[in-house]
Amino acid sequence: xxxxxxxLEDAYNARDRDGLRLADELERIGYLxxxxxxxRAFRAYLELHIEQGPRLEEEGLSVGVVEGIVAISWSRLTxxxxxxHAGPTPMRSRHDALVAAAEVVTGVRRIATELGGDLVTTxxxxxxxxxxxxxxxxxxxxxxDMRDPQDATLDRALPLLDRVVQEACEREGVRYxxxxxxxxxxxxxxxxxxAAVERAAKASGAGWRRILSGAGHDAQYMAALGPAGMVFxxxxxxxxxxxxxxxxxxDIEHGANTLFLAALDLAGRA
Amino acid sequence: xxxxxxxLEDAYNARDRDGLRLADELERIGYLxxxxxxxRAFRAYLELHIEQGPRLEEEGLSVGVVEGIVAISWSRLTxxxxxxHAGPTPMRSRHDALVAAAEVVTGVRRIATELGGDLVTTxxxxxxxxxxxxxxxxxxxxxxDMRDPQDATLDRALPLLDRVVQEACEREGVRYxxxxxxxxxxxxxxxxxxAAVERAAKASGAGWRRILSGAGHDAQYMAALGPAGMVFxxxxxxxxxxxxxxxxxxDIEHGANTLFLAALDLAGRA
Numbered sequence: 001x002x003x004x005x006x007x008l009e010d011a012y013n014a015r016d017r018d019g020l021r022l023a024d025e026l027e028r029i030g031y032l033x034x035x036x037x038x039x040r041a042f043r044a045y046l047e048l049h050i051e052q053g054p055r056l057e058e059e060g061l062s063v064g065v066v067e068g069i070v071a072i073s074w075s076r077l078t079x080x081x082x083x084x085h086a087g088p089t090p091m092r093s094r095h096d097a098l099v100a101a102a103e104v105v106t107g108v109r110r111i112a113t114e115l116g117g118d119l120v121t122t123x124x125x126x127x128x129x130x131x132x133x134x135x136x137x138x139x140x141x142x143x144x145d146m147r148d149p150q151d152a153t154l155d156r157a158l159p160l161l162d163r164v165v166q167e168a169c170e171r172e173g174v175r176y177x178x179x180x181x182x183x184x185x186x187x188x189x190x191x192x193x194x195a196a197v198e199r200a201a202k203a204s205g206a207g208w209r210r211i212l213s214g215a216g217h218d219a220q221y222m223a224a225l226g227p228a229g230m231v232f233x234x235x236x237x238x239x240x241x242x243x244x245x246x247x248x249x250x251d252i253e254h255g256a257n258t259l260f261l262a263a264l265d266l267a268g269r270a
Numbered sequence: 271x272x273x274x275x276x277x278l279e280d281a282y283n284a285r286d287r288d289g290l291r292l293a294d295e296l297e298r299i300g301y302l303x304x305x306x307x308x309x310r311a312f313r314a315y316l317e318l319h320i321e322q323g324p325r326l327e328e329e330g331l332s333v334g335v336v337e338g339i340v341a342i343s344w345s346r347l348t349x350x351x352x353x354x355h356a357g358p359t360p361m362r363s364r365h366d367a368l369v370a371a372a373e374v375v376t377g378v379r380r381i382a383t384e385l386g387g388d389l390v391t392t393x394x395x396x397x398x399x400x401x402x403x404x405x406x407x408x409x410x411x412x413x414x415d416m417r418d419p420q421d422a423t424l425d426r427a428l429p430l431l432d433r434v435v436q437e438a439c440e441r442e443g444v445r446y447x448x449x450x451x452x453x454x455x456x457x458x459x460x461x462x463x464x465a466a467v468e469r470a471a472k473a474s475g476a477g478w479r480r481i482l483s484g485a486g487h488d489a490q491y492m493a494a495l496g497p498a499g500m501v502f503x504x505x506x507x508x509x510x511x512x513x514x515x516x517x518x519x520x521d522i523e524h525g526a527n528t529l530f531l532a533a534l535d536l537a538g539r540a
Contacts, residue, residue, distance in 0.1 A: 053358025070357065074403060085510050086392035086415045087340065088323030088484030091382045093508060098393055102375035109369050112361045122356035123368055124403045131395045133344060133413040134485075135511075143403040145356045214358030215404075238363060240355050241405075 002039055003221035044193050044266040045222040048231045048259045050247055052215050054238035062254035063201045064211035064232030068189045069220045070118075071151045073158060074182040075144040077104065077165060080175040083130060083138025098128055098137040100172040107164030108144055111157050119148040119157060120214065149212050151185050187220045193229030193266065200261035201231075206254035215240075227266075231258050272309055273491035314463050314536040315492040318501045318529045320517055322485050324508035332524035333471045334481035334502030338459045339490045340388075341421045343428060344452040345414040347374065347435060350445040353400060353408025368398055368407040370442040377434030378414055381427055389418040389427060390484065419482050421455050457490045463499030463536065470531035471501075476524035485510075497536075501528050 001011045012023035026032040051057075056064050081097030105123045112121040122145045129139040146157050158180060169176045194210075201208035211232055222228040233255035236246040247255075271281050282293035296302040321327075326334050351367030375393045382391040392415040399409040416427050428450060439446045464480075471478035481502055492498040503525035506516040517525075 051358060052355045053360065054363055055360075072357070082509075083512060084508060085322045085485055086390065086394055087342070087417050087486070088321060088510075089390065089508055090323065090325075090388070091379075091390055093324055096379075096392075098375055098396060099379050102372040105368055105372035106376065109361075109366075118360070120356065120359065120361055122366070122404070122406055124356055124398075124405045124407060125401045126368060126396070126398050126407075127401070128394075128396050131397070133394045133415055134392070135394045136392055137394060137396075145403050147357050215355055216357070238354060238359055240358075242353060 001037055003224050005221055008037060039225045042226050044190070044196070045219060045226060045228040046193070046197070046231070046259055046263055046266070047217060047219040047222075047228075048233070048255050049217060050235040050240055050245065051211070051232040052235055052238065052240035055211060056209070056232060056234035056251075057236060057238070059209065061207040061209055062233065062251040063204070063206040063208040063258050065194060065198045065201055065208055066189060066213050066219075066230035066232055067194055067210050069184075069187040069213045069216060070147045070149050071154050071186040072182070072184040072216065073146045073154045073180060075146075075158075075161065075178060075180045077142050077144065077179075078177045079104075079140045079142075079169065081136070081138050081140075081172065084136045086134040086136055089136060094136055095173045096136050097140040097174055100168045100174040100176075101126060101140040101142055103168035103171070104142065104165055107168060108161065111146070111160045111164065114160070115153060115157060117148070117153065118212075119146065119153050121146045121157070147214055149186060154183070184216070184220075187223050189219070189223060189229040190227035193227045193262075196265045197229050197231055197258065197262045200258045200265060201254075203261050204254055204257040206258060208258075229262075231255055231262070271307055273494050275491055278307060309495045312496050314460070314466070315489060315496060315498040316463070316467075316501065316529055316533055316536070317487060317489040317492075317498075318503070318525050319487060320505040320510055320515065321481070321483075321502040322505055322508065322510035325481060326479070326502060326504035326521075327506060327508070329479065330477060331479050332476040332503065332521040333474070333478040333528050335464060335468045335471055335478055336459060336483050336489075336500035336502055337464055337480050339454075339457040339483045339486060340417045340419050341424050341456040342452070342454040342486065343416045343424045343450060345416075345428075345431065345448060345450045347412050347414065347449075348447045349374075349410045349412075349439065351406070351408050351410075351442065354406045356404040356406055359406060364406055365443045366406050367410040367442075367444055370438045370444040370446075371396060371410040371412055373438035373441070374412065374435055377438060378431065381416070381430045381434065384430070385423060385427060387418070387423065388482075389416065389423050391416045391427070417484055419456060424453070454486070454490075457493050459489065459493060459499040460497035463497045463532075466535040467499050467501055467528065467532045470528045470535060471524075473531050474524050474527040476528060478528075499532075501525055501532065
C-alpha cells in the first residue's frame with residue numbers, strides 16, 4: 001500500500017476467511033491511526049528473513065546476501081469436461097476434466113525438468129467439481145506458479161505451458177480457459193545496499209554467499225520507492241510457514257549482526 | 271435398510287450436509303410411521319430406470335432388459351508429501367503430493383485402457399491441502415471407483431492399482447495409505463424375472479436388448495431378499511443426475527408398457 005501497489009480503500013475493505021474486515025479489526029485493536037500512508041524519503045530499506053529454501057543450510061552458511069527476487073508468473077486454468085456417472089459411462093465416451101488436469105500437473109512439472117536451471121513450477125491449488133466418488137469430474141480449476149531468476153526463462157516457459165494445456169485438453173476432448181493473470185519481473189536490489197550487506201556479512205564473521213530470493217517479500221515493494229536489500233538466514237530443510245520452521249541461534253546471531261552492521265554502514269556510521 | 275444393509279439407528283441418525291437428521295426430517299414432514307421396516311414376502315421386485323449410459327441410445331433401442339449389476343470396487347488413497355513454499359524450494363528437493371496424485375489419476379485411466387473390455391475406472395474425488403497457489407501440496411486425498419461385469423476383472427485391476435500407486439509415490443518420494451474399503455460382487459438378477467421382462471419388451475413392441483447396469487440401484491439390494499429385475503430406458507448422451515437428463519416420451523412409453531406387462535406376467539395375470 002505504501003508502495004502504491006494496493007489502494008487504501010481496497011486494503012481497508014479486505015476481509016479474511018471469517019469475513020472480518022481489516023479496517024474494523026485495526027480499529028478494534030487500536031491500530032487505525034490518523035497518519036497518512038504515503039512514502040517518505042529513506043536512505044535504505046533492509047529486511048532480515050529466513051531463506052525459505054535449502055541452499056544456505058546445504059552449504060553450511062549463516063548469511064545470504066540477497067541480490068534480488070526472482071521473476072514470478074501466476075496462471076489459472078479451468079477445465080470443462082462432461083460430468084457423468086462413473087458406472088455406466090464407457091471409457092470411450094468420457095471427457096474427464098480431472099484426467100486432463102492430471103496431464104497438466106505432470107506437464108507443468110516436465111516444463112521445469114526440460115528447461116532446467118533454477119526454474120521452479122508448481123500446481124499448488126486444484127479444485128474438482130462435483131468431487132464425489134462415483135461422478136466423472138465435470139470441472140477442475142487449478143493454479144500454476146512459475147519462477148526463475150531470469151525473466152527470459154518465464155518467457156520461454158509460458159508458451160510451453162500453453163502447449164501442455166492445449167494438448168492435454170485435446171486428448172481428453174475437454175474445453176478450457178487459461179489466464180496468465182499475474183507477472184512480476186525479476187526485482188534486482190540496489191547495488192549499493194547489496195554491497196553494504198556483503199561488507200557487513202564479512203565483518204560479522206559469518207559464512208555467507210550471494211543469493212536470490214525465490215519468494216516475494218516487502219523489500220520487493222520497497223525497492224520501487226528507494227534503495228532496498230535483504231539479509232537471509234538458513235531455514236532447516238528449507239521449511240517455512242509451518243511448525244517445523246527453524247533457524248539455529250548461531251545463524252540468527254550472524255544474521256542480526258549483519259543487519260546491524262549494514263544499517264550502520266548505510267547510515268554512514270560504520 | 272429393508273435389505274438389512276443399513277441398521278435402522280444408523281439410517282435415523284444420518285445427516286445431510288446441513289446437519290439435518292433423517293429421523294427429525296421424517297417426523298417434520300409426517301413420514302415417521304410406526305410400521306416396522308422388515309421385509310415381507312414378495313413374488314418379484316421390478317424397477318424402471320434410465321440407463322445412465324449411452325448404449326440404448328447409440329443402438330436406437332427403447333428398452334434394456336437388465337440382466338444384473340456390475341461388480342464395483344471403491345478405494346481411498348491419501349498421499350503425504352512435504353508442504354513447502356513454491357518459490358525457494360528447488361525441484362530436486364520436492365515431495366509434491368499432487369504430482370504423485372496426478373500420476374495416479376493417469377495410471378487409473380491406463381488400467382482401463384490396458385485391461386480393456388467393459389472395465390471403467392474413475393478418480394471422482396480429489397482434495398488438495400493446503401490448496402494455495404504458492405505452496406507445494408503436502409497432502410492429497412482421492413477416490414478410485416472401478417467397475418466391470420466380471421468380478422475376475424476387478425481381481426486383476428486391484429493389484430494393478432496397487433502398483434500404480436506404489437510406483438507414483440516412490441518416484442516422488444511420497445508416503446501413502448491406500449484402502450480398498452468397499453467391494454460389491456456382480457449382482458445377477460433372477461433368471462425368471464429377466465425372462466419375464468424380455469417377454470414383456472417383445473410384447474410391447476419396443477426395440478430392446480439385454481444389458482448390464484453399470485450403476486447400483488435399489489433392485490441390487492432387493493435381489494438379496496427375492497426375485498428382482500429391472501427395465502432400462504435410454505438417457506440422452508448417457509447423462510444422468512444433471513439438468514441435461516432426458517428420455518424421449520416414446521421410449522418412456524415403451525419402458526412403462528414393458529414394466530406393466532412384466533408385472534402382469536409375474537403376477538400370473540398375463
